[in-house]
Amino acid sequence: MTEAPDHHHSPVTVEFLSDWRNASYNCFSSGHKFCREVCPVMQVTRNESWTPTAFHANVVAMEKGELTVEDVAEDYVNCTQCGACELRCPNTLFTGDFYRFRTRTVDLVKQMRALAVDNGVHQPGYQRWNQLTDERTHEPVLGEVPVSQEHVRDWSAGLDIPIGGETILFVDCEAAFYRTSVPRAVAQILQRAGVEFGLMREQWCCGGPAAEMGYRDQAKRFAEHNLADWRASGVKRVLVLDPHDYITFTEDYPAYFGEDYEIEVVLVVELLAKLITEGKLTPEIPIERTITYHDPCRLNKRKGVWQEPRQILRSIPGLTFNDVDRVTQWSYCSGGGGGLPVEKPELTAKISENRLAKAAELEVDTLVSACPWSERPLSAAGEAHRIDVVDIHELLAESLGIEVGGSRGA
Ligand code: SF4
Ligand code: SF4
Numbered sequence: 001m002t003e004a005p006d007h008h009h010s011p012v013t014v015e016f017l018s019d020w021r022n023a024s025y026n027c028f029s030s031g032h033k034f035c036r037e038v039c040p041v042m043q044v045t046r047n048e049s050w051t052p053t054a055f056h057a058n059v060v061a062m063e064k065g066e067l068t069v070e071d072v073a074e075d076y077v078n079c080t081q082c083g084a085c086e087l088r089c090p091n092t093l094f095t096g097d098f099y100r101f102r103t104r105t106v107d108l109v110k111q112m113r114a115l116a117v118d119n120g121v122h123q124p125g126y127q128r129w130n131q132l133t134d135e136r137t138h139e140p141v142l143g144e145v146p147v148s149q150e151h152v153r154d155w156s157a158g159l160d161i162p163i164g165g166e167t168i169l170f171v172d173c174e175a176a177f178y179r180t181s182v183p184r185a186v187a188q189i190l191q192r193a194g195v196e197f198g199l200m201r202e203q204w205c206c207g208g209p210a211a212e213m214g215y216r217d218q219a220k221r222f223a224e225h226n227l228a229d230w231r232a233s234g235v236k237r238v239l240v241l242d243p244h245d246y247i248t249f250t251e252d253y254p255a256y257f258g259e260d261y262e263i264e265v266v267l268v269v270e271l272l273a274k275l276i277t278e279g280k281l282t283p284e285i286p287i288e289r290t291i292t293y294h295d296p297c298r299l300n301k302r303k304g305v306w307q308e309p310r311q312i313l314r315s316i317p318g319l320t321f322n323d324v325d326r327v328t329q330w331s332y333c334s335g336g337g338g339g340l341p342v343e344k345p346e347l348t349a350k351i352s353e354n355r356l357a358k359a360a361e362l363e364v365d366t367l368v369s370a371c372p373w374s375e376r377p378l379s380a381a382g383e384a385h386r387i388d389v390v391d392i393h394e395l396l397a398e399s400l401g402i403e404v405g406g407s408r409g410a
Contacts, residue, residue: 009062012118017063020108024063026091027056027103035085035105040333041078041340044350050078052085052105055112073116077123078347079109081212081338082297106302109338113214125343126213134218137204139173142341142376147177152203155180155406159187164233165198169268170249172242173205175372181406182372185397186241186268192400193280195271200226201233208248213339223248223256230263241268241393243298243371244337250303269299269370272396273308276315283399286318289366292359293323293392294378296371297333309370309392316399322362332358334374341377352377353384360385368392376409 009017035052036042042051055076061067086092089103116122132140138147155176161169169190171183190197207222230238240246249265275281293313300306313321324332335341335351355378359367367382369375370392379389397404 008065009068010119013062013069013115016111016115017059020059020111021063023101023104023108024056024059026101027053027089028060030091032090034090035088035103038084038088040080040082040084040335040351040354041347044347044354045078047078049075052089052103055079055105055108058112059108069116069119070121073112073121074123076109076112076116077126077340077343079105079338080297080333080335080340080351081106081109082333083301084297084333087301110212110214113212114216115214117214117216123213123343126215126339129339129342130210130213130215130218133205133210137222138177139205139209141174141178143178145178147173149202149204152176153199155183156187156199158405159184159191161187162198163201164235165196166234167195167197167237167239168200168230168233168235169197169239169241170200170203170206170245172245172372174376175242176203179372179375179391179406179408181404181408182391182393183241184406185391185393185402185404186239188402188404189272189281189393189397189400190239190268192402193275195275197239200229202229206245206248208244208252209339211248211252212337213342219252220256223253227253227257227261227263235263237264237266239266239268239271242373243267243296243303244373247298247302267299267303267305269312269392270305270308272393273311276312281396281400283316283396285399285401287316287395287399288318289388290320290322290364291366291368292321292362292364294332294334294355294359294367294369294371294374294389295324296369296374297337299370309368312392312396313368316395318399322364324358324362334369334371334378336371336374336377348377349380352381356381356385356387359387366390368395 033053058072085105086103092103137149175182204222204225207219211219246267254261332355335348341348366388382389
């Protein structure tokens with residue numbers, strides 16, 4: 001491979017260009033743009049500069065010296081890192097079979113954001129968000145919800161959960177401080193099934209959002225802290241209820257720590273489906289709702305997890321389940337991921353509105369989600385359609401007769 005020519009780019013930019021040039025020429029030269037129609041940002045903006053195609057083409061233009069990081073950095077804000085475009089891309093589907101190539105737009109967006117930060121180009125919302133996360137060791141969950149290390153376990157009041165042990169439950173910042181009924185539901189269902197688990201001794205943010213916004217040093221620092229804390233308290237297994245944490249622990253952490261990363265990561269939705277199949281949990285109380293399910297992007301599109309949540313829902317008596325016709329790459333995003341609500345809340349709202357319009361077509365009264373981060377934008381959009389947005393764990397707890405407690409908002 002020829003070296004990327006240096007058109008007065010910084011060394012870090014030259015390295016980035018050489019890493020991404022093949023993938024970018026691959027996309028640029030095919031030009032079919034199939035990805036655009038599945039992109040939730042494109043669907044609501046029709047802005048050609050904010051497509052996976054443009055994200056790759058910019059790299060070609062930068063390599064040729066036609067554009068700089070400063071010129072394009074802001075465009076990369078317009079991505080939820082949902083992964084739909086990667087699945088839809090024929091270069092993944094066809095050449096991928098032969099050359100083992102995979103289009104990796106999510107990684108490109110993450111790394112372009114990191115490149116911007118490394119070159120001193122900051123987006124004001126991202127910068128402030130990461131400064132506050134650094135100060136508080138937790139994300140400043142949208143709005144004025146107070147967060148701090150001292151209060152990270154407050155959600156579990158009265159549930160008698162020990163600290164530490166071989167298996168621990170990791171609770172994301174949104175659920176720990178804002179949607180406390182979600183971790184309370186999860187914890188009580190696990191207790192009901194006889195699963196032993198503890199809480200983290202000292203829990204910082206997983207670092208995933210910092211990585212998504214381009215602050216990779218901070219992300220790694222947080223990851224190092226959490227891993228050190230797991231090791232010091234004898235943790236072997238981490239239960240994760242949030243799809244974003246799941247991605248971070250199964251993709252970012254192994255990339256940081258390589259073979260030294262010896263922690264087993266278990267997605268709670270998968271564990272619950274298994275416990276139901278094994279007869280260790282039997283939802284019995286009928287719930288008379290007509291529902292559909294919102295596939296969180298991080299689960300179905302990025303991790304291929306879409307069956308287990310449906311298994312759980314089908315085990316709950318009383319529910320009428322009107323499922324979507326499109327799962328995999330076509331499923332609709334909430335707009336809540338990839339830092340989009342931090343810089344572009346109006347776009348998040350439009351994407352959520354789109355999602356709720358699709359739910360309304362199915363004539364449901366309830367949209368069930370398995371992602372704490374999707375719930376605020378979906379709930380806001382649901383009001384206009386009179387569709388209630390509920391969390392899958394809470395719904396299961398209700399059918400098991402568990403009084404969850406906690407809060408569905410600040
Ligand atoms: S990302 Fe894939 S589908 Fe989209 S334009 Fe590039 S090659 Fe085509
Ligand atoms: S990851 Fe999702 S939001 Fe980002 S460019 Fe691809 S389809 Fe669009």
